[in-house]
Amino acid sequence: MPKNEESHGYVTPRGITRCQWLGTTAHPEEREGQLGGSADAGSRPEGRAARGEPAGTSAAAAMPKAKKRGGAHQRGAGGQPRNVQPFSDEDASIETMSHCSGFSDPASFTEDGPEVDEEATQEDLEYKLKGFIDLTLDKSAKTRQAALESLKSAFSSKILYEFIMERRMTLTDSIERCIKKGKSEEQCAAAGLACLLCVQMGSGIESEEIFKTLGPVLKKIVCDGTASVQARQACATCLGICCFIVTDDITELYSTMECLENIFIKAYPRDRDTNGVSSTPNTVLHISALLAWTLLLTICPMNEVKKKIEMHLHKLPSMLSCDDVNMRIAAGETLALLFELARETDADFFYEDMELLTEKLRALATDGNKHRAKVDKRKQRSVFRDVLRAVEERDFPTETVKFGPERMYIDCWVKKQTYDTFKEILGSGMQYHLQSNDFLRNVFELGPPVMLDAAALKTMKISRFERHLYNSAAFKARTKARSKCRDKRADVGEFF
Structure with missing residues (x-):
């Protein structure tokens, strides 16, 4: 017993x-x-x-x-579980990502709420950013990538010129190291951060120093056939945007355009009689290189624009037959922009194969092939209707972009190409940067930022309840208007 x-x-x-x-x-x-x-x-x-x-x-x-919970084989000396690993790099990356969650939604910086001490909030933000900058040098690839993504989210959502000015060389060195030694995902994150770094700094001596350091590294990755396609794609986009922002040297501009040109011309068919172009794993790289090259073409002198038009205008239509819908759209938008620039340089510009080109564009604008996805067809038809109008009628459908109390009108393909490029890298932070970023306001000719105090902004902002009432009234009016048509159709049906 x-x-x-x-x-x-x-x-x-x-x-x-x-x-x-x-x-x-x-x-x-x-x-x-x-x-x-x-x-x-x-x-x-x-x-x-x-x-x-x-x-x-x-x-x-x-x-x-009774049986004891956890025998000797489950626990080691002192009652501690065995096989317990110390604080690892993976744990560090997880902790880093948990701290980064505050930057995942740019709206978190502008949400309505009780008044807080702006100075304390700014200090807290800068403290976190300093930690992320330090983590870009961590041994763990996951930790470095998480830190890069956090910096990207912060840079796209806030204007941090003074903070970045003091640490621009540290950031540049970190980005250079990640692009050189990192793997595909880390290289993509570093290239995206380099774009945002130049957007924050604007055009100036400091940005030129950044581009002098990163430019050769980006070109090397873009031309390296052994690098991953995603990394080359991100570096091609970064190369075009950074060159657009910072360079005043025409020689550097032409050199960068040549580097991008050597990439996307590989998408041209070798035989001009080829009916179609098959998509390849490098198609996404060709698209990014073409769009970056087109962006740089918008700031070239007119004599260089004429040379590029003569070189590429008769080759680009062959890319309209590519299997990839994004390649077709990129080629179509580039054609529209080239026609716009050509007519600006020469009012009597004439294209020999205009009839054949308009037939292709009209077919894409009314494409109904069953083997293509509905989403792709809808997107393609919308774009090529505008492209066809630009080529045939020299017309552009004006778009309106609202940000705060201001509005911007996009009335040409050059401005549309520029806006789409920066919208791609800034995401939902584009509106904030259009309000506050001096460089972007200069690019789009918006003038100096409009200074409004908190009281003025509060009076201009519509409350959620008022928005609800407005939407409800609009919904009722729309329902009544449509119900009348439905009633008429119903009466006709009953009559017969």
Whole structure:
């Protein structure tokens, strides 16, 4: 019989906790006595005799010995679990990403809420950003990538000129190291951060220093056939944007355009009589190189624009037959932009194969092939309707972009190409940068930023309730207008 232990006058078997014994093996009278806080008569010999049990029999003999939770094979010395790893790089990356969650949504910087101390908030933000900059030098690739993504989110959502100015060389060195030694995802994140770094700094001496450091590295990755396609694609986009922002050297501009040109001309068919162009794994790279080259073409001198038009205008239509819808759209938008630039340089510009080109564009604008996805066809038709109007009628559908109390009108393909490029890298932060970023306001000729205090902004902002009322009224009016047409159709049907 195992030895019994006595605790506060109650006998419990060894290896079984007091709560387990009271909850599972004790008699109801014993449990009531225990819960009442008094000595339990059931645990004494006279209590057992009253129930007809031998006096020498204990509760431990009436039930088996309980199994211990976690044997020796599960725990090591001192009761600590074995195989416990110390704080690893993966844990660090997870912790880093948890801290980065505050930057995942740019709206988190502008959400409505109680008034807070802006200075304290700015200090807290800068403290976090300093930590992310330090983590870009971490040994763990996951930690570095998470830090790069966090910096990207912050740079796209806030204007941090003074903070970046003090740390621009550190950031440049970190980006250069990540592009050189990192793998595909890390290189893409670093290239995206380089774009945002130049957008924050604008055109100036500091940005030129950044591009002098990163430019050769980006060109090397773009031309490296052994690098991943995603990394080359990101570096091609970064190369075009950074060159657009910072360079005043015409030689550097032509050199960058030549580098990008050597990439996308590989998408041209070798034989001009080829009916179609098949997509390849490098198609996404060709698209990015073409769009970056087109962006740089918008800031070239007119004599260089004429040369490029003569070189590429008769080759680009062959890319309209590519299997990839994004390649067809990129080629179509580039053609529209080239026609716009050609007519600006020469009012009597004439294209020899205009009839064949318009037939292709019209076919793409009304494409109904069943083997293509509906989403792709819808997107393609929308774009090529505008391209066809630009080529045939020299017309552009004006678009309006609203940001805060201001509006911007996109009325030409050059401005559309520029806006789409920066919208791609800034994402939802584009509106904020259009309001506050001096460089972007200069590019789109918006003038100096409009300074509005908090009270003025509050009076201009529509409350959620007012928006709800407006939407409800519009919905009712639309329903009434449509219901009248439906009623007429119903009456006609009933008449017949």
